[in-house]
Amino acid sequence: GQNIDQPTEMTATEGAIVQINCTYQTSGFNGLFWYQQHAGEAPTFLSYNVLDGLEEKGRFSSFLSRSKGYSYLLLKELQMKDSASYLCAVRDSNYQLIWGAGTKLIIKP
Amino acid sequence: ETGVTQTPRHLVMGMTNKKSLKCEQHLGHNAMYWYKQSAKKPLELMFVYSLEERVENNSVPSRFSPECPNSSHLFLHLHTLQPEDSALYLCASSQEGPAGGAETQYFGPGTRLLVL
Numbered sequence: 386g387q388n389i390d391q392p393t394e395m396t397a398t399e400g401a402i403v404q405i406n407c408t409y410q411t412s413g414f415n416g417l418f419w420y421q422q423h424a425g426e427a428p429t430f431l432s433y434n435v436l437d438g439l440e441e442k443g444r445f446s447s448f449l450s451r452s453k454g455y456s457y458l459l460l461k462e463l464q465m466k467d468s469a470s471y472l473c474a475v476r477d478s479n480y481q482l483i484w485g486a487g488t489k490l491i492i493k494p
Numbered sequence: 495e496t497g498v499t500q501t502p503r504h505l506v507m508g509m510t511n512k513k514s515l516k517c518e519q520h521l522g523h524n525a526m527y528w529y530k531q532s533a534k535k536p537l538e539l540m541f542v543y544s545l546e547e548r549v550e551n552n553s554v555p556s557r558f559s560p561e562c563p564n565s566s567h568l569f570l571h572l573h574t575l576q577p578e579d580s581a582l583y584l585c586a587s588s589q590e591g592p593a594g595g596a597e598t599q600y601f602g603p604g605t606r607l608l609v610l
Contacts (some may be wrong), residue, residue: 392559406506418598427584427601428537473535482599484536 387411389485391473397463405471405488407456413478419447419458420472423485427470431458443460450473460490497521499603500585506608507575515570515605517585525590526568527599528560531582543568543589575609582606 390408397403409417416435420428434440434449434456446459458471473485498519507513519526525544529537542549542563557579561569568585586599 389536420601425603425606427603430598430600433598474537482539486534486536 405475415476501602517568521586523587
């Protein structure tokens with residue numbers, strides 16, 4: 386079966402750095418997405434990786450290793466507004482999105 | 495209005511009621527989706543309308559019935575729901591690529607549904 390694993394919950398301190406990991410086992414691979422979802426709001430697109438390596442976008446970076454079935458989302462200079470759930474999703478060989486259950490990130494002052 | 499909108503934002507219904515959820519996208523996309531989001535579970539894809547064809551998830555109960563009158567509007571008709579259907583229902587849209595692969599999905603704010 387197809388599976389996406391990510392930690393259920395993480396806690397970090399304002400101003401610090403946090404890395405949210407995502408491992409996947411899917412039938413084929415056509416890209417990996419990270420979304421941010423604040424409580425009671427829509428998931429919003431953060432990043433897309435299809436080739437190995439690091440994609441940097443401001444305070445957020447996303448890394449992909451296709452050979453290891455692994456990605457991480459790196460958040461720097463954490464702010465209180467970064468408290469949210471972070472969803473990892475992989476597009477399989479049929480171009481269907483397979484979703485992880487999300488990681489709830491709690492930022493403490 | 496911009497992006498993807500959904501109404502109502504909150505809905506409480508009894509098991510014998512009939513109600514409909516509405517989604518509208520203002521992005522010019524050609525694919526629309528219904529997802530169910532339950533606490534601590536992955537998003538569950540319910541239905542996809544892509545290039546005016548409906549792709550159905552066979553595990554969705556018949557008490558959920560989608561309707562897509564055009565590329566901008568999507569409905570989810572609900573009838574005789576069960577308490578376990580209580581969840582956040584999200585609509586999304588995307589642009590189908592030339593090879594058939596959908597691009598990034600953009601989500602609406604969701605309808606929080608409670609079935610009593």
